[in-house]
Amino acid sequence: MKIQSSAEACPGAALNRAFFETGAAELAPRLLGKLLCHRTPEGLAAGMIVEAEAYCGPADDAAHSFGGRRTARTEAMFGPAGRAYVFRIYGMHCCFNVVAAREGEPQAVLIRALEPAAGLALMAARRGTEEPLQLCSGPGKLCRALDIGMAQYGLALCGSELFLADFRDFSPAEICVSPRVNVDYAEAWRDTPLRFFLKDSPYVSRVPRRYGALGTLG
DNA sequence: TGTCCGATTGGT
DNA sequence: CCAATCGGACAG
Numbered sequence: 001m002k003i004q005s006s007a008e009a010c011p012g013a014a015l016n017r018a019f020f021e022t023g024a025a026e027l028a029p030r031l032l033g034k035l036l037c038h039r040t041p042e043g044l045a046a047g048m049i050v051e052a053e054a055y056c057g058p059a060d061d062a063a064h065s066f067g068g069r070r071t072a073r074t075e076a077m078f079g080p081a082g083r084a085y086v087f088r089i090y091g092m093h094c095c096f097n098v099v100a101a102r103e104g105e106p107q108a109v110l111i112r113a114l115e116p117a118a119g120l121a122l123m124a125a126r127r128g129t130e131e132p133l134q135l136c137s138g139p140g141k142l143c144r145a146l147d148i149g150m151a152q153y154g155l156a157l158c159g160s161e162l163f164l165a166d167f168r169d170f171s172p173a174e175i176c177v178s179p180r181v182n183v184d185y186a187e188a189w190r191d192t193p194l195r196f197f198l199k200d201s202p203y204v205s206r207v208p209r210r211y212g213a214l215g216t217l218g
Numbered sequence: 219t220g221t222c223c224g225a226t227t228g229g230t
Numbered sequence: 231c232c233a234a235t236c237g238g239a240c241a242g
Contacts, residue, residue: 091236093226110225140226
């Protein structure tokens with residue numbers, strides 16, 4: 001019988017599509033504590049979501065789908081909820097989003113940071129560092145650590161390759177809110193608090209100057 | 219076809 | 231603070 005290391009989380013059943021069929025702003029905080037898992041020929045790599053940002057569709061001027069822009073790049077966001085919207089940025093990094101809402105409603109949640117939970121050696125090899133805090137503390141980093149790229153574009157997240165699973169639950173008091181990172185190009189929605197992260201988690205990509213607890217004033 | 223630039227990261 | 235590095239978006 002194979003020994004399972006106590007440090008390695010064993011993911012449960014994949015969350016089904018219904019879980020994702022809600023607005024991005026509501027889905028983002030609900031994703032905190034979930035396990036993001038990717039099975040590849042090399043093995044399983046998984047991490048607990050500790051930071052996520054909501055991109056709310058045509059009205060959100062920070063979103064790729066602002067104004068209803070529908071191109072080959074944004075197409076996945078227009079599809080049904082629970083699929084992967086992956087995009088390349090700066091010619092060298094990929095960012096992973098979970099499609100939210102409903103078909104025809106281009107909303108998504110950007111996964112910004114994970115707390116490594118399984119396959120740490122695999123992540124370390126892919127990232128070129130052994131430091132746990134550096135493995136998945138950023139949208140580009142976690143894609144590299146889990147080997148998520150354009151090959152996963154549009155992939156349904158309810159299968160056995162790339163999926164989310166229940167892991168831990170957090171109360172609203174343990175969840176913080178702040179404006180989104182690097183969206184200064186936006187105007188109306190630039191300061192809207194749509195970034196959600198676990199309070200005091202050292203795995204968050206970076207701590208904002210000002211933030212508040214979920215459901216309270218900053 | 220040409221130009222501009224980014225939902226980032228890592229090193230000065 | 232700044233460079234890396236390139237496909238998407240858009241103007242012409």
